[in-house]
Amino acid sequence: MRVLQLIDSLDVGGGERMAVNLANYFSENQIPNLLISTRKGGPLEKLIKSPNSLEVFSKSNVLDLATFIRILRKVRSFDPSIIHAHDSSIFWAALIKLLYPKAMLVWHAHYGGFSSANGRFGKKIKFLQAAIDRVIVVNSELLAWVKSDFSMIPKAAYIGNFPDRVSECHVEREKLKWIISVANLKKPKNHVVLVRAFSEFIKSHTGYKLALIGTMDDPEYVEEVNRVIQAEDVQEHVHLLGPVMELKEWFDKARMGILSSHVEGLPVSLLELGLSGVPVISSRVGACGDLLEAGRCGYLVEPNDSGELSMAMRNLVDNKEETRVKAMRFENKVKTEFGGDSFFRKYSALLGKY
Structure with missing residues (x-):
């Protein structure tokens, strides 16, 4: 297993924190992994325990071809078996999958509003479903939405997030x-x-x-x-x-x-x-x-x-x-x-x- 994660940034947020937690878990368990932040870094960079497992790029917009080519080169160099895309990074991940078809593409949907009538990105993702092999969702509402609206995706599952370890606290x-x-x-x-x-x-x-x-x-x-x-x-x-x-x-x-x-x-x-x-x-x-x-x-x-x-x-x-x-x-x-x-x-x- 070689896992490449894609996230837009490393600003403070739930999806971003999970990407970092996963990167640290993979590194601690000797699973080859690489976390690519496509748009920018951020404060969460400091929490990455293995700095060599992080690459930060500076995508200016979804049509930034030069940055896309640099990321694609990094993907080919790393040679992942799994591309794990968080939230809106699925758009570039789907393009990468077209050019690197041997990897399994996993979409990790964190945002609860994806399934709402005016959910951001939700409707657009339907056009990408042929490229997506697996979906991870963070609540049962999202799972029901994926199963009803994304018939071309073979498998989806609700898998709960997990926090980073914290020290014991004993206070009154x-x-x-x-x-x-x-x-x-x-x-x-x-x-x-x-x-x-x-x-x-x-x-x-x-x-x-x-x-x-x-x-x-x-x-x-x-x-x-x-x-x-x-x-x-x-x-x-x-x-x-x-x-x-x-x-x-x-x-x-x-x-x-x-x-x-x-x-x-x-x-x-x-x-x-x-x-x-x-x-x-x-x-x-x-x-x-x-x-x-x-x-x-x-x-x-x-x-x-x-x-x-x-x-x-x-x-x-x-x-x-x-x-x-x-x-x-x-x-x-x-x-x-x-x-x-x-x-x-x-x-x-x-x-x-x-």
């Missing part, structure tokens, strides 16, 4: 006052609802602070979030931190972690919070409901409902034993069901003979 969380959200500042992550819920929450639970951790590459959305922060008069309590690579410090001081998205696949950040023992609240979208076992492993709320989210925050803080049990269940679930070895067993079964 009941005394902590930080609430963290690890999600890039963009519309699907719905920080506006979170800020409004937090504003209501601190009226009865004083002293808490909210940290928004993630890239801030959408200036209009960041401005919208800041307007809501000012309108709710919580400027002294809400901190926009930008991307943070070493998250353990924040996991260690978090009373809770919140994901308020209205669109998700299977968020790696939620798995990382669980692995660190942080109690979680998540909107019921994508695979989040299944991850939290309908509320056994964390608190679930409907998306876009700041009132319900605020109530969940109060419940988490006020019901200490219930919260501790939920967090313990989720930590155990992530450890047993979402490790790299579990992913690789399912991955190998999906590939079959390659």
Whole structure:
């Protein structure tokens, strides 16, 4: 097995983090692998444990023929048996497959909105399906979509993401006052609802602070979030931190972690919070409901409902034993069901003979 991964960039994001986690897993298990970032590098480069397994290119657009030729040369030099394309990198991967047909092409679909009526790229990918040999999806909705709309693709499977390992954390969380959200500042992550819920929450639970951790590459959305922060008069309590690579410090001081998205696949950040023992609240979208076992492993709320989210925050803080049990269940679930070895067993079964 020789695995070539393609990703657009190494900015902070769930798909990008999984590409890095896979690269590290392959390297640790002596599986020849190469991760190609086609458009640019990014902060996640620092997390690659084997620098020789990474190549960064500077694709300017989808028609950048010069960069495509350089990448194709690298592909031929590496001689992969598997081309593993994440999200929108499937477009160039399909072209590479046409020119390098002996490799199996695997599309890894991370974005939960692919299957929606206005899903980005979703409809266009139908034109590529003849080139795709396997599909990995991150929730059951995406799997149903692939099976119904992509009849030419031989096999597809739902394989859960897995987090990078974190150190054990033993803290008295009941005394902590930080609430963290690890999600890039963009519309699907719905920080506006979170800020409004937090504003209501601190009226009865004083002293808490909210940290928004993630890239801030959408200036209009960041401005919208800041307007809501000012309108709710919580400027002294809400901190926009930008991307943070070493998250353990924040996991260690978090009373809770919140994901308020209205669109998700299977968020790696939620798995990382669980692995660190942080109690979680998540909107019921994508695979989040299944991850939290309908509320056994964390608190679930409907998306876009700041009132319900605020109530969940109060419940988490006020019901200490219930919260501790939920967090313990989720930590155990992530450890047993979402490790790299579990992913690789399912991955190998999906590939079959390659």
